[in-house]
Amino acid sequence: MNECKKLISLVKRNTKCYFKDKLAFFMSMITPLVLLVLFVTFLRNVYIESFYLYFPEGFTVNKRVIEGIAGAWLMSSILSVSSVTVAFCSNTIMIDDKIHAAVTDFKVSPVKGTTVSLGYFISNFFVTFIVMMCVMLVGHIYLAAVGWYIPVGNVFMIIVDCICGILFGTLLAGVVESFVNTQGGMSAVATLVSSLYGFICGAYMPLSQFSKGLASFLGLLPGTYSVGIIRNHYMSGYIDKLATEGIPTENLKGIKKSFDMDLFVFGKQVTLGAMYAILLGACAVLLAAYVAIVIVKNRKKS
Amino acid sequence: MVIDIENLEKSFKDVKAVNNVSFKVKEGELFAFLGVNGAGKSTTINIISGVLNKDGGSVKVCGYDISNNPEVVKSKIGIVFQNSVLDKKLTVYENLKYRANLYGIFGSEFKVRLEEICELLELKEILKRPLMKLSGGQKRRIDIARALIHNPQLLILDEPTTGLDPKTRITVWNIIDKLRKENGLTVFLTTHYMEEAAVADYVVILDGGNKVAEGTPHELKNKYASDFIKFYNKREEAENYFSGLGYTVNSVRDYTEVELKSTAEVAKFFKEKPKLFDDFEVLKGNMDNVFLKVTGKDLKDV
Numbered sequence: 001m002n003e004c005k006k007l008i009s010l011v012k013r014n015t016k017c018y019f020k021d022k023l024a025f026f027m028s029m030i031t032p033l034v035l036l037v038l039f040v041t042f043l044r045n046v047y048i049e050s051f052y053l054y055f056p057e058g059f060t061v062n063k064r065v066i067e068g069i070a071g072a073w074l075m076s077s078i079l080s081v082s083s084v085t086v087a088f089c090s091n092t093i094m095i096d097d098k099i100h101a102a103v104t105d106f107k108v109s110p111v112k113g114t115t116v117s118l119g120y121f122i123s124n125f126f127v128t129f130i131v132m133m134c135v136m137l138v139g140h141i142y143l144a145a146v147g148w149y150i151p152v153g154n155v156f157m158i159i160v161d162c163i164c165g166i167l168f169g170t171l172l173a174g175v176v177e178s179f180v181n182t183q184g185g186m187s188a189v190a191t192l193v194s195s196l197y198g199f200i201c202g203a204y205m206p207l208s209q210f211s212k213g214l215a216s217f218l219g220l221l222p223g224t225y226s227v228g229i230i231r232n233h234y235m236s237g238y239i240d241k242l243a244t245e246g247i248p249t250e251n252l253k254g255i256k257k258s259f260d261m262d263l264f265v266f267g268k269q270v271t272l273g274a275m276y277a278i279l280l281g282a283c284a285v286l287l288a289a290y291v292a293i294v295i296v297k298n299r300k301k302s
Numbered sequence: 303m304v305i306d307i308e309n310l311e312k313s314f315k316d317v318k319a320v321n322n323v324s325f326k327v328k329e330g331e332l333f334a335f336l337g338v339n340g341a342g343k344s345t346t347i348n349i350i351s352g353v354l355n356k357d358g359g360s361v362k363v364c365g366y367d368i369s370n371n372p373e374v375v376k377s378k379i380g381i382v383f384q385n386s387v388l389d390k391k392l393t394v395y396e397n398l399k400y401r402a403n404l405y406g407i408f409g410s411e412f413k414v415r416l417e418e419i420c421e422l423l424e425l426k427e428i429l430k431r432p433l434m435k436l437s438g439g440q441k442r443r444i445d446i447a448r449a450l451i452h453n454p455q456l457l458i459l460d461e462p463t464t465g466l467d468p469k470t471r472i473t474v475w476n477i478i479d480k481l482r483k484e485n486g487l488t489v490f491l492t493t494h495y496m497e498e499a500a501v502a503d504y505v506v507i508l509d510g511g512n513k514v515a516e517g518t519p520h521e522l523k524n525k526y527a528s529d530f531i532k533f534y535n536k537r538e539e540a541e542n543y544f545s546g547l548g549y550t551v552n553s554v555r556d557y558t559e560v561e562l563k564s565t566a567e568v569a570k571f572f573k574e575k576p577k578l579f580d581d582f583e584v585l586k587g588n589m590d591n592v593f594l595k596v597t598g599k600d601l602k603d604v
Contacts, residue, residue, distance in 0.1 A: 009403035020391040109404040
């Protein structure tokens with residue numbers, strides 16, 4: 001019971017330390033917001049043209065639906081990528097504590113090392129969630145402006161998807177950054193993840209655009225399914241709207257396949273339920289790895 | 303005994319950091335632990351406080367073995383690190399609250415303890431200020447407050463005044479004196495300043511991981527340090543006389559200094575050559591001389 005209260009206190013302390021560092025919060029927010037601005041400025045028309053390719057010739061459709069579905073595709077990309085990249089960037093408090101020896105202060109206190117480590121993980125989860133919700137709010141204001149066709153139930157599911165993605169991202173960050181002891185190392189890891197992750201999880205480019213071999217390989221990575229679930233909940237409302245506007249089912253299937261709502265790995269379609277199962281399974285594996293690292297590190301007092 | 307260490311051993315790969323060291327610290331004592339960097343002081347402190355595991359020997363704090371009861375031992379010790387390990391962006395109140403929570407001190411219990419600490423260290427006026435906005439002396443007071451927040455029986459001060467200006471050093475020492483007089487606290491001090499070690503009740507000197515000397519400052523000075531006579535007049539006569547007898551004589555701008563073998567020699571020479579002694583002073587060797595004698599190293603140079 002006492003250890004639980006200590007954990008809550010550590011989470012509060014870590015979260016407070018993070019949000020008092022305005023620069024760290026700004027840096028975490030800026031990457032996804034820059035992506036949103038870049039899209040609106042440079043890529044919006046390219047995506048809209050891509051959607052038009054799947055409509056029957058001469059077919060006209062409500063412009064708000066097309067603008068909205070392109071925006072929804074981008075929002076799903078930004079949120080799924082951010083769940084990992086923000087988690088990596090927000091873990092600064094763990095690294096700062098190593099650098100400024102606060103970790104030693106915890107070691108001389110009667111608190112378990114596992115409680116301290118769990119405190120970092122939970123606070124990073126909260127911080128990433130708060131940043132993601134801020135980004136989501138900005139994105140939803142944009143979608144409401146250009147065309148909003150997302151049912152309320154799907155908005156709820158998008159938040160659930162974000163939570164799954166954040167769980168995956170914070171666990172991955174916890175495992176990787178357990179081995180980082182310097183600010184430079186932290187920046188290097190965060191930069192590497194920020195620049196690579198969007199591509200290897202199929203967020204910036206749909207898997208359908210890659211070669212079969214590469215697409216199948218990327219299908220083995222759990223991050224791909226984090227993108228898949230969130231895409232479905234962002235875009236399905238727009239697909240339904242397009243169906244009511246008279247777009248043939250075959251064309252809609254083409255859109256779903258090309259824009260990764262329907263994911264195919266080794267030629268087989270992965271259902272939404274299977275996507276959740278793979279993502280949560282990966283979280284379980286990462287959790288086991290994180291716990292193992294924490295236990296080994298706490299036993300090893302040189 | 304507050305600390306009882308027997309045959310302590312610790313190695314880092316091939317380097318023997320602490321080699322068969324034994325010593326005891328009595329209740330209410332000011333205990334000084336001296337040694338150059340790398341002598342084994344910090345390693346010993348880290349073992350006492352449970353940060354490092356020992357390779358051999360036994361370490362008991364307040365009767366509890368650190369290996370069997372680490373949590374109990376940690377709750378008996380408060381440590382002031384050489385550099386502050388508190389959260390610079392958080393307020394003094396937040397820092398003390400979150401650290402107190404690690405010792406299972408919450409709610410009303412914390413408020414009562416905070417009140418006591420504020421009174422003892424005069425913190426009330428700076429309680430709501432962020433740590434980074436405090437002066438060096440104020441920060442040091444907060445470090446001491448953090449170490450005392452759980453009412454420990456042993457206060458470990460790891461070079462608490464290194465890098466501080468003279469005024470702040472005096473402030474820190476006034477606080478330590480007050481804590482010893484009013485609370486009967488046992489203080490374990492490591493320092494580079496020999497004048498600080500000179501006021502200790504007991505001193506242990508480490509060199510290369512070995513205990514090379516121990517005793518009260520008076521005992522150590524008698525055993526290891528020479529006494530001196532300083533001649534301010536009749537300098538030439540004094541120099542000739544003592545040089546002729548084979549004593550080490552050192553002449554500087556204002557005086558001629560003769561290193562004696564024992565204090566008793568002063569009386570002998572005073573009887574033999576009373577005319578030399580018209581303007582002179584006799585000085586006992588200090589802790590600098592002791593340290594130089596037993597380690598062959600001058601703390602001012604390391």
